Amino acid sequence: MFPFISFEWMWDMGHIVFMGGLWYAVSILGIGMTYCIIKAALDTQKGDDGGHHH
Amino acid sequence: MDSALIPEGVKRCPFPQFLTGLAVVGAVLAWGVFAMLLCWLKGLNQTNMNDSYGFALWIWADLAVIALGGGAFFSGFLKYIVGKDELKNIINFAVLIGFICYSSALLILAIDIGQPLRGWHIFWHANVHSMLTEVAFCLSCYFGVLTIEYIPLILENRQIDKIPFFHNLSHNMHEVMAVFAATGAFLSCFHQGSLGGVAGVLFGRPFAYREGLLVWPWTFFLFTWSAAAYGPCFTIFLTKLLEKITGKKLVKDNVIDLLAKISGWMICTYIIAKIIDTWYWASVTVHTRGQTLMDFYDDNLLYGLWILVAEIVVGGIFPALILLTKKGRSSESLLWTAVILACLGVCINRWVMVLQVMAVPVLPFEDWALYYPSWQEVATTILPVAYGVILVMISYRYLPIFPQERELNPVES
Amino acid sequence: MTQEHRKEKKYGMVIDLDKCTGCGACMVACMAENNVPFKKDETDKLKSITWIRVYKLTNGKPYPNEEICYLPRPCMHCEGHNGHSPCVTVCPAIATDYDRETGIVSQIPTRCFGCRYCMGACPYHARYFNWWDPVWPEGMEKSLSPNVSVRMRGVVEKCTFCFHRYQLASEKAALDGRRELKEEEYQTSCTQACPAGAITFGDLLNKEHAVYHLKKDHRAFRLLERLGTNPKVYYLSSREWVRRSGDNYHPDEKTGEIISHH
């Protein structure tokens, strides 16, 4: 699962493509959520209620 | 009693009535939980699975709910990527259904494995060549996406929304939702596909085995396609059902019509592909291995040729034809028929791709293996249904799932 | 430092069905060797762990023209294409693996988490699931061998070609400073027990081993060869209907005919 750490890891196409795609997706989700949370915290700090979206 | 939590401008049933409903479904849930605990504590001897049926009811249920939950990713894809903005009126519900389906699937998988405490081996010791690994990774990631998509809905609850942080968080998440949806669609394509791949790569099982493209057998693409095609039907079906139960119109006809039409086209194209696949499989793939189509259909009650007809004609061609015509979509009864048939069709497909694979003998001197589930298996399969009903009940009551509800059902004050 | 490698081997079996009497000794020899558990009722054969199972084949003709052939079926240790046997590729956690050095498909019960995908992948039904906790009547656990790990409930197990015997033989050889084993030093429990001498075991690549020659016998066939599983267990039968029972054929096809496919 993890390069360098997992015993099963190999630097072959299977791992690079599959795990690469996967880590890519996970990082988008992670970064996206982190962004949202931090921005929400900052917005709250600023007292901005972000407007009503519905 | 709980009116402070109920979205503004909509009417909900009295709280005691709600509680009674919860209790009834909760009892079913408790039955399922009891069966689940039995399976965990005593082991899988509680099931009727056996060495010929390593995959059985549960895996079917998994595949079926994920196919049915495909409405979430596909409508997300349509709304955020293709830009069908009308779908925003049904996407919340689609996300909720998806969330229920995927969490159920994960729960069933956790019961289904013989050593739940070692479940994490699939991640940590992953074999990237295994379709199941792909399923596990994409499934859990996509479940994460669904959670991310579901969170803003929760945050929109009247009380939670009052907290500025959550209000802002919800707002920000909506802003970047397209990115999440795109990631979700990407992941979905792969896990839906890999679920198809689970059967398709089994070259020791001619009934399941399919040739394909690169590492992916044709079933990979067929599964993704069919989930995208049939998933929306399930969304429509549940929306319609919920409208029946609540006695309210929740989504405007044009939204349903659009989704139904897209679904119709998808099913139509899918079923053509499926027919080609079946024909190619029967006349080439299987033929070179010394078998013919009829070797895989027996005169036993369960796996006669009828099941192929039911899957392709009744559960495929019929609903496709209905959904493709304006008349079919606008007739309440025809639409009902179409979505129900479609849901059955995809469920039969998943059943066939799991259980019939196990049932068909491969060694010429072996016999058909038949199986029926134990009550523990049935209970644990109903468990997620009960859980889903509860989650829908709560979400519908307290969250603004249907943006058009207020407009369609003005409350006299 | 890279040590000298062992010669590549493909351990395999040749089972002479003309000699096999269906006595079941291979099954029990295997169970006794490999700590296979048993239950009070073992009549549900779909829930009964027998790493090697003796099948009874019939020619399907009515009395008195019926013929019977017994066919012991261990794990085929399929090589598939390049070691990608049906089960190895599907295991999500690498609990089962193909070893190029020995040609043996390993199964590690402690890694396995019991998804049973491999069982679905195996067309030979050579894989068994521990539906129950393995329980021995009080005192009988004394008869268990320490050379084979007892499998816990909830995992898959299968024939290992008595790999622990390879390990033990290698240890003895190591003491003599040898890396390679002689044919007789590594034999499976079923091979050793078979009163009919129907089972021959050895390295299919080694000209000095009996299996190397036996597999070329005109009576030889393998099970479901047409699926591309590339099994390492060969069968010998002088009866055409038996050889034809080893695979699926269209009526116009000759027994043993394989249409190449990828």
Next chain:
Amino acid sequence: MSIVDEKAKEVDAADSPAESHCATSVDDGNGIAGLTILFFIVGFTASLFVGWIVFPKLLYSEKQQPIDFNHAMHMELVDNGCESCHFFRTDGTYSGVPKLAQCIDCHQEVQGDSEHEAVFVEEYVSKGREVPWLIYSRQPDCVFFSHAAHVQLAKMDCVTCHGHIGESTSLKPYEYNRITGYSRDIWGKELKNYLGLKTNTYDRMKMNDCAYCHLEETGRKSSVSTEKDGCFVCHK
């Protein structure tokens, strides 16, 4: 219905201060934020403390060896080093921890004036009971480890895996994991072992330690799934 509505109103009323609080929170935002951050830090450090310090303490339990064995002293008395007592059997298997029968030759009578020696002779030798030694390096049952392959063929030293136990004058307490039942020496004792780091080859005896050494030393890539040594090299 009306009752419910009334109740609903009550709840609304009760909730209204919170609403007003929300409205005011903007004013003293800094204070609230500070407190929030403080709580976060408290939770964060507390759980780090629990996870890194308290948990390992709870996880491991200590046992004393039945007899305090002096390796160093015995080493002086024997001619053949470790193999004098930890020897290979003729079939290539390894005898491991000596059985009573091996000790009896010298220890029929009490040797020296050590208290442990007296207990040994009294409790074990004269009663014919085997000593229930606690083995620091005991591996799980699924592991097949060939001492012959490592010592005879690969010419490895005992120290590589077992450390300098041969030079010890007394046995350290046996720490074992309450969940797994295995010795702590398998997993490593140092804090850095948690991160998979080690100074000496014998600091840890987990599967990865075996596997990486095998990869380095043998270079074999016979496993189709991992391109490393096959599973059955070390598993049974």
Next chain:
Amino acid sequence: MKIDRRCFLSLGIGVAAGTALSPLPWKAMDDSSIWSQNWPWTPVPPDGEITYTDSTCTLCPGGCGITIRKIDHRVVKIEGRKDHPVNHGGICVLGLSGPQLLYGPTRVQSPMKKINGTFRKISWNQALAEITEKLTTLRAEGRSHTVAGIAGSSRGTVSGLLQRFLTAFGSSHFYSPSSMEDSFSQTHIQHQDKKTIPGYDLENSNYILSFGAGIIDGWGSPVRMIQANSAWKTKKIKLVQVEPMLSSTAAKSDQWLPSNPGTEAVLALGFAYVILRESLYDPKAIDDHSDGFKAWGAHILNNYHPDKVAEVTGIDSQTIITIGREFGRAGKPVAICGRGQGRTPVSVAEMNAVHALNVLVGNINKTGGVFTLPEPDYISWPEIVLDATADSGLRARPISMGGEWLHRFPNAVTGNEDGINFLFVANANPCYTLTDTKEAIKAFQKIPFKVSFSSYMDETAKLSDLILPNHTYLERYEDIPVASGLRNHLVGLIKPVVDPLFQTRHTGDVIITMAKSLKGSIEASFPWKDYSECLKTGLGRNWNAFTDKGYLELNYIPEFEEVPRFAFQVPSEIPQIPLEGDESKMGLILIPGDSLRLSSGDIGSPPFVMKTVPDTVLKNNDSLVQINPKTAEKLGLKKNGYAVLKTPRGEKKVKISLSQGIGENVISFPRGLGHTAYDDYLSGKGVNFNELIGPVEDPVSGLDVAWGIRASLTKA
């Protein structure tokens, strides 16, 4: 500042983040997984030194050499002994399961006495004192002849000691089971008035004609027979199997002759007709070693024309002619008989008919033929000392010294005035193996005091009043004489592989102790300190060779010497043993189908053996009866449906298994099921065949030669 829910949320997030960054969740996850690999209720077999010990298997009469693998002091595996003349490394399912008997739950762990219907542990001293008291009283009352003994075999030192004890005590009641060998002894072979046992040199034969002998189903010494079968396959030697059903032997034979059940003797005479007609016999051998050939030959030629034989046997005349010719021309052919495992004798008429074929081709005492061997005789003991009581006891019920057929035992209890007052049972389980089991058990229960020497809680032990458990065969010394159709007799040595696990005692020792406590002439008849001394001195100069090799080969007859004379007997009108039962009421014929995958003898099948039983034989707790689909259809029976199987001796509920390997109106299921004792792995599973059949005595020999019984099947 106010602590509100935000703070707690924040705290929660902090805890979650901190925990995730600590080893706690990960280590707990890893450890819980290791825990699951190491569940305390899953046994971990302790490691130790591997050693091997040779011994002999006693679980059937086959006498295979075994090699026992031990880890320290534990038996972990039994394998075939590679350098053993009987089995050359091969072994069967039962032999392999030995450790399960040693360590199994069926062991009787100490002497047990039945008090008010339940067994209580008692001490050896108590048990022996009680026996001494009872026996002393019986003797004093002049009823010494009402003490009886049953042994699993009439050979060997333990059986010999029991027989000796009874004789010295003053009783002739010694019973042991009969088999195909006894049929052979009863044939009309004159051989210095000695009992003659057949030895088949099958490895060197070049044509095998088997009249129902389950060559690979457990006949003779099972592993040796399977090996012989393999050798025939390699050498392309033809095996012809005459049998009414497609047994494994029939299935593996080169030609199966599906004869009508019970017509084997007629068919044999049909072959004799061909040999006579075409002059394929060996005139010199017949001249030299037989009498009555002319009359017999004329009778055969007049009465056994193939067409006529075909009518009776169901084998067409052309086949009879072909096989008869092949047999006559083969050179080193051999004809054998003894249905199934050969544990049930065949009639003298049948044995004569089959043996006549061998005599005709002159293969007696010739390579590849039949050897006529004497009873194994290797033990030399001093004469028995008989006092007056013993003398009168023996006179009260005179009987031949060879003992009596076991099937007559129930009658001995019920059908005679004095009855039996005291019974010893050693290495036998008559309450399971006797046919018409229910009646046999009734007779058994009539005996006031029964002592069982069984190591296991078998049916007989369970019904006894006192159990004096013997060591198992892995814990004791004993000699195991093996005949079982071997070319030469062989005596296997069993020796202790592990120290006795429980408070058991060697039956030989117990008998010697009993004799000593009875004093007088009985004590004098047992001049040994203990059993090992008895065994050692009994074997005399053979002892060293015996212990060195682990077996003793008894080479009696050099080839071509001493061919005994055979008296050709003109067979009676139809040399067939009639079936019990009324054909008009019971239209089916039930025959046993012996299989190596079930132990049908004294020892119940251990769990491993039960695991090999196919689901067409046993499903859950039901026995399945093999029936031809046509017969089933006629009777309205469906596959896996329940039916009531009725014979004149009993009635059982069974399931239906359709089989194309069995002829119409014949049904079959194997012996070895339906145990009521032993453990949960065996008890209560299936139907005991013996309960459905009863003894039918051969008018000539008095042996029980029942080969089947009429039966009916009705849908349940």
